[in-house]
Amino acid sequence: MKYITIGRQYGSGGRLIGKELAESLGIPCYDSELIQLASVKSGISAEYVEALDEKGTASFFHALMLNASPMGAIMPNYFNMTTNDQLFFLQSDIIKELAKKGSAIFVGRCADYILEGSKALNIFIHAPKDYRIKALAARNGIDESDAAARIQKIDKKRKAYYNHYTSKEWGDVGSYHLAIDSSKFEQAIIVDFIIKAFNNL
Numbered sequence: 587m588k589y590i591t592i593g594r595q596y597g598s599g600g601r602l603i604g605k606e607l608a609e610s611l612g613i614p615c616y617d618s619e620l621i622q623l624a625s626v627k628s629g630i631s632a633e634y635v636e637a638l639d640e641k642g643t644a645s646f647f648h649a650l651m652l653n654a655s656p657m658g659a660i661m662p663n664y665f666n667m668t669t670n671d672q673l674f675f676l677q678s679d680i681i682k683e684l685a686k687k688g689s690a691i692f693v694g695r696c697a698d699y700i701l702e703g704s705k706a707l708n709i710f711i712h713a714p715k716d717y718r719i720k721a722l723a724a725r726n727g728i729d730e731s732d733a734a735a736r737i738q739k740i741d742k743k744r745k746a747y748y749n750h751y752t753s754k755e756w757g758d759v760g761s762y763h764l765a766i767d768s769s770k771f772e773q774a775i776i777v778d779f780i781i782k783a784f785n786n787l
Contacts, residue, residue, distance in 0.1 A: 587689045588787050589706040590780065591697040593748070593756065596740040597718030597733065599768045600711035604693045606777045611784070616684060617693035623680050674751055694744070698762070699752035707784050710762040711776075713769040 590607060594600025601617050608615035616623075678700045684690055685701055692701070698708040713721075715737065723733040748756035759765045764783060766776055 587685070587705065588784065589685060589689060589697075589701055589704060590691040590784055591701060591706055591708045592691065592693045592711060593698065593709070593744075593762065594694070594711040595713065595718060595757070596737045596744070597722035598711045598713040599721065599773060601693055603711060603768070603773060603776055603780070604691050606773060607780060607784075608691050610777060610781060611689075611691075613689045613691060614684075615691040615693065616681070620677055620680060620695060623684075674747075696748055696751050699748075699754065705787060707764070707780070707787050708762045709780060710757060710759075710765045711768050712757065712765065713767055717769040 590604075592600050592604050604615045604617060674696070677695050681692055681695065681697055681700050684692075685704065698706065715734075718737055719730050719733045722728070722737065723730045726733070728736075745756040748754070752761075754761040764780070766779075768776060771779075
């Protein structure tokens, strides 16, 4: 089994590249789907899990009690952790379980670190900030000032999350096998290049 992991700057198109790769290769791509799977495994609503993933402001243990979910057999060691740690280890377990089922693509959530030692192609998608601002504004129908604010906020969160939970540096080329500037090539060309690298892994 082989995997592709995709780290990405916000607005660079990493999620879209992952989805197109999945369609071309005929393997699943997991991104926001991990929130749904964490919801199913924990018994907590997807909306609540997503809120924890974005903000980390509430206790996962408190959420479990509110939902009266019998989690002792599933997450026996999670209750003394911080919210962010609880969610990280839950999603890590899910990524490992999915990897056992077959080849797949994982977007974000430190998948390259979690699957370290596996046969994985680790990619980082990036682009100049001005390009990402314009692309994000166009895709989401928002003005460029809003797009710039989102990029600054989410990139900061992703960097802090990755650097905290791994022994590597988010965005550093030494942490990945391929670092691709999505502003320089059409998406189809990027996908074709990644597929060729993946097939020769």
